[in-house]
Amino acid sequence: MSGPPQADEVEVTLLGPGRGESVIVHLGAGEWLIVDSCATKSGGAAPLRYLAHLGVAPDAVRWLVASHWHDDHVRGFGELVESCPNAKVAQAAALEQDEFLSLVVAAEGVMVDGPSGVDEMRRTVMALSADGRGRPEFVRADQRLDMVAASPAGPGFEFWALSPSNEALVDALKEFATYAAVSGETKRTVPRPKRNPSSVVLYVRVGATLVLLGADLESESSDGRGWRAIVQSSGRPTEPAHYVKIPHHGSVDAHDETMWTELVVDSPHGGVTPFRAGKTSLPRNSDIDRIAKRSPNIWLTRSGATASSPRRPSAVERTLRSAVRSIEVISVDPGRVTMRCPAGRPGEWTIDAPQPARRLQPSS
Amino acid sequence: MAANQPDDLIVEPATVSHHSPQAHIRSLQSWEGRVLDVLKDSFVAIVTDLTMPGVEEQVELDLEEVTPDDLPLVRPGAVFYWSIGYRDEPSRSRSRVSVIRFRRLPRWSEREVANIAEGVRALKERTGIGT
Numbered sequence: 001m002s003g004p005p006q007a008d009e010v011e012v013t014l015l016g017p018g019r020g021e022s023v024i025v026h027l028g029a030g031e032w033l034i035v036d037s038c039a040t041k042s043g044g045a046a047p048l049r050y051l052a053h054l055g056v057a058p059d060a061v062r063w064l065v066a067s068h069w070h071d072d073h074v075r076g077f078g079e080l081v082e083s084c085p086n087a088k089v090a091q092a093a094a095l096e097q098d099e100f101l102s103l104v105v106a107a108e109g110v111m112v113d114g115p116s117g118v119d120e121m122r123r124t125v126m127a128l129s130a131d132g133r134g135r136p137e138f139v140r141a142d143q144r145l146d147m148v149a150a151s152p153a154g155p156g157f158e159f160w161a162l163s164p165s166n167e168a169l170v171d172a173l174k175e176f177a178t179y180a181a182v183s184g185e186t187k188r189t190v191p192r193p194k195r196n197p198s199s200v201v202l203y204v205r206v207g208a209t210l211v212l213l214g215a216d217l218e219s220e221s222s223d224g225r226g227w228r229a230i231v232q233s234s235g236r237p238t239e240p241a242h243y244v245k246i247p248h249h250g251s252v253d254a255h256d257e258t259m260w261t262e263l264v265v266d267s268p269h270g271g272v273t274p275f276r277a278g279k280t281s282l283p284r285n286s287d288i289d290r291i292a293k294r295s296p297n298i299w300l301t302r303s304g305a306t307a308s309s310p311r312r313p314s315a316v317e318r319t320l321r322s323a324v325r326s327i328e329v330i331s332v333d334p335g336r337v338t339m340r341c342p343a344g345r346p347g348e349w350t351i352d353a354p355q356p357a358r359r360l361q362p363s364s
Numbered sequence: 365m366a367a368n369q370p371d372d373l374i375v376e377p378a379t380v381s382h383h384s385p386q387a388h389i390r391s392l393q394s395w396e397g398r399v400l401d402v403l404k405d406s407f408v409a410i411v412t413d414l415t416m417p418g419v420e421e422q423v424e425l426d427l428e429e430v431t432p433d434d435l436p437l438v439r440p441g442a443v444f445y446w447s448i449g450y451r452d453e454p455s456r457s458r459s460r461v462s463v464i465r466f467r468r469l470p471r472w473s474e475r476e477v478a479n480i481a482e483g484v485r486a487l488k489e490r491t492g493i494g495t
Binding site (some may be wrong): 019042043079096098101102105106108123126128129134135136156181182183184185186187189190191192233276310312313315316318319320323324325326327328329330333 | 494
């Protein structure tokens with residue numbers, strides 16, 4: 001698979017983990033959608049490097065979507081916004097509320113970068129403002145963001161936000177409030193959040209091919225939140241998708257039986273990216289087993305150790321052995337899984353998954 | 365960084381050594397870190413290598429590695445500096461050491477908190493958010 005896709009081909013490329021993950025979708029006719037961003041080892045936005053590898057100019061990007069504001073999904077997003085002059089930008093509706101904007105302003109006051117994605121979100125709105133594109137589109141569940149009819153130039157496309165629900169948006173605002181600046185408290189960076197209540201799940205149609213991009217949406221016990229809110233919604237498109245970006249790095253917390261039975265075809269193609277933070281390492285072996293039993297067509301962008309340790313003085317190595325419980329390089333170039341098919345013949349995917357990507361296989 | 369060190373220590377940049385009547389640390393490698401998670405007796409952080417720019421690592425360190433004075437500062441989002449090197453004593457003994465010092469950010473003042481609301485209004489006006 002070399003060069004860009006044909007005008008009537010859909011392509012879904014999943015990148016990760018660099019710092020984060022990104023999905024790049026060819027919408028047909030040379031137009032592209034990028035969901036989230038991740039950084040290369042050298043710090044640049046990985047989706048831009050991938051498009052350059054294909055020979056695609058950044059001005060071919062029609063939409064940039066930040067599925068949520070966590071740094072493992074938006075590292076480099078501001079650079080994308082600055083580099084893609086024709087792109088419209090979409091974010092979850094929670095990010096236009098004062099509770100979130102207060103974090104953006106407060107983070108600026110602390111004057112140190114933090115492990116959250118607040119800085120990228122600030123860079124995003126400032127770039128849009130500076131070049132006259134205006135504010136981002138702030139989205140919520142069951143909102144169709146764009147539509148282009150089929151024509152001789154291409155197969156046509158549309159794409160929808162399937163989340164966040166109203167209840168999830170309220171949850172997000174409550175979460176933002178816990179990080180708010182309080183008089184008398186010590187300043188700190190905005191910490192990396194632990195939950196993803198307002199993730200934007202996207203449903204993309206290119207010709208007859210349907211793609212479900214699961215962001216980090218988790219499974220919730222409430223009908224008004226998580227995957228249950230999407231499945232039970234009467235306002236969404238109902239045809240099952242042929243490709244699924246597995247939500248939240250394959251975590252069992254994001255597994256929802258009805259997602260598999262209602263929102264995707266049997267044995268869909270798809271991809272998942274690994275994630276590591278703190279004690280959490282995803283997907284776990286049990287996650288891989290569970291997903292692989294659902295479909296033999298799901299690929300992991302990177303397997304095994306992320307990178308070898310840098311060379312250090314032997315005295316440092318000896319001290320590290322006694323002083324740390326674990327240390328692991330996380331600034332790596334992302335793995336990649338690319339799937340293409342004719343937009344009018346869904347399911348006829350051609351797969352390009354260079355190592356260290358691998359197909360998920362059940363343990364037995 | 366020196367302002368964050370205990371009074372009886374002088375931490376020099378990596379590969380630089382100075383003579384001093386005090387004990388001093390010759391740093392071999394140093395990082396700046398941001399705490400991700402605080403666990404029962406350890407914490408997890410992302411550290412940026414200050415001696416090898418561009419390398420980010422995730423590390424889990426024992427809370428025992430943090431001085432008692434700094435322990436209250438260990439919470440998600442906190443920033444710290446970490447140095448590994450040699451500690452040379454005036455008595456001419458040498459030991460390998462790992463020194464972690466948390467950045468002491470100031471407290472939010474009432475005025476600063478009030479200014480955040482004004483900053484939000486300005487940001488919305490400039491970007492068109494909320495219109």
